Amino acid sequence: MENKWFTISVYSENNVGLLNRISGIFLKRHINIESLNVSKSEIDDVSKFTIVAHTTEKWVHNIVGQIEKQIEVIKAFYHTDDETIYQESALFKIASGLLFDERQIQNIIKDNNAQIVTVSRDFFVIAKSGRRNEIDEMHDQLKPYGIMQFVRSGRISVTKDEMKISAILKEF
């Protein structure tokens, strides 16, 4: 079985230590978590983990089963990229002088549909949301001018199909 990219979505209680339990399941199988995001979900008091891993379908099936049996996990799913709508966000911190000296930077911002979040005397910050390759491209374009700081978030995603968590919660 070949390795593919999978997005794992975990709906859970918001408890201390659960992240450790979930990451331990990846650790046990020596699988790297490529990205991780934790946020609230569409249900009150229910958290959502979005985890990206590169592995086989057999293993992701087993991992999701083992995540789901953790006491505080309500339900876990896995999806391939074409079953989800997904994005990442990035921030670029750049010296303010460049905004005026290098006109091309403004074109890069415009062409990439990015936004300037703040401008101060010393630096300005660009925010960019999109697919990993779009952010990487913008990074490559800005790099020659000098990037003071760069950060990219974990993947966030929603599925094309319904998750039906409210219905599942009623079953318990």
Place this chain on the structure above:
Amino acid sequence: METVKEKKKGTDSKKAIKISGAEAIIHCLLAEGVETMYGYPGGAIMPVYDELYKFQDKLTHILTRHEQGATHAAQGYARVSGRVGVAIATSGPGATNLVTGLADAQIDSTPMVCITGQVTRHLLGTDAFQETDIIGISTPVTKWNYQITEASEIPEVMAKAFYIAKSGRPGPVLIDITKNAQIDKFDFSYKKCTGVRSYKPVPKPEMSAIQAAADLINSAKKPFIVWGQGVILGQAEKELKELVEKANIPAAWTIMGASALDTAHPLNVGMVGMHGNYGPNLMTNECDVLLAIGMRFDDRVTGRLEDYAKQAKVLHFEIDPAEINKNVHADVAVLGNSKDTLGLILPLVNENKHEAWHNIFKEKYKIEYDTIIKNDIHPTKDGLTMGEVIEEINLASNNKAVIVSDVGQHQMIACRYAKFSQSKSNITSGGLGTMGFALPAAIGAKMGAMDREVVAIIGDGGFQMTIQELGVIFQHKVPVKIVVLNNEHLGMVRQWQELFFEKRYASTVMVNPDFVKIAESYSIEAKRISERKDLKSTIQEMMASKEPYFLEVKVEQEDNVFPMIPSGASVSEVRLK
């Protein structure tokens, strides 16, 4: 964490009274029906021990000589009684010493609640004296764990701990309680936990799966059952027997499933796995329908997965959805408690004969008997074999004893040759393979079933891993029978060295002390035998004794356990020599 806010249904609430957290813990244990617990005191758990002192007429605390012993004793107690075993220890080293027992209980699905003391809340994370992150350490080896930092959390968390430990697929739970939470007073009231919002312990059986499974069983020409501990945990012994008899299906067991069906039952064809019986291993790859009931296809059972039962339709009866398609693909997965699912399928299964199929098992058994079993239990050579010792115990106990085995050659021999006429009679460390398990587990087993004979079968290596628990047997006069099968080696590793490492016996030759003197120093009646003429009478004397009894049997030093599926080989490649 926020507060525990799980939904509870239909429970009684007693009137609140103001007591300390430590006293509340005792009341929780009593409310859960705990009578006996095993543990070891220390600084961070002292308030609870102070309460144990006050409640000693209601709650028996057994001081083991090491915290690991407390966990194995709790496991032995749980496995033989079906109740939750309880162990308690202090913070730091007390807590880390529980880890082996937690891991053992996790992999063998044993219901256990461990309570650890923890440094006071304001010291958490400061590397205080005897502080260790036992929540972090125990996470991978517990079904659930939780740190209590406020006294008011105690009743709800303790109730949840017992509920989670024993419901669904059972397992160990660890509750870590900071010292301030033990000391502070709060309004105590207790409600038993009956549900947790995010936890569904038993999946509901689907009739379509039951029907599909029944159709396959009814159309099978060569059906074969392999059952595991799920039958015992689900209390489905009666249903298993009815299914086996109605459809006349030969049935074999994993090491954890032993004793669920009488060993003498004509359709009980023996054990599967690395040192299991010849026929059941070979026929796994000949059957047309494989009914896997309450078992998890451990690698020691399956051998090389790519060649495991590929010709068969596999029906997997299982309580834990995560086990379905984990190792072996299930053509039909029947989720649910084994008692429920087997009960539902029984009326749909046709009576059947399968005589020719049974005869194949009988032929294979004859081959195994002539080449291995006969020499193991009725040897003609001079030296004593482990097998003949087990056979004498069968005879002297009328197949009624609880057999607690440690890990290694003697364990495989004990499981192969012990005869069981009652469920919950084979207590062993199956999944984790924990040497040192048997002596403390036998103590717990005896306390969990005082009306039964408990015989611990231990190797000379494993015995020395938890030998200090003789102190518990001495102090409390626990009438267990301890049989050390001494071959002066770490026998199983030595066997592998002989077969696969050209007899390079690296660190497997044991230089042993005088075990009889050690037992005698604990005032335990002790004997050593090394000749066949003394075997029967000594074992009869041991079984007749009402006191603790220690017997060392000097057995052949370089015997091997066969049949054997070499590591990484297929079940079809089971070796007779």
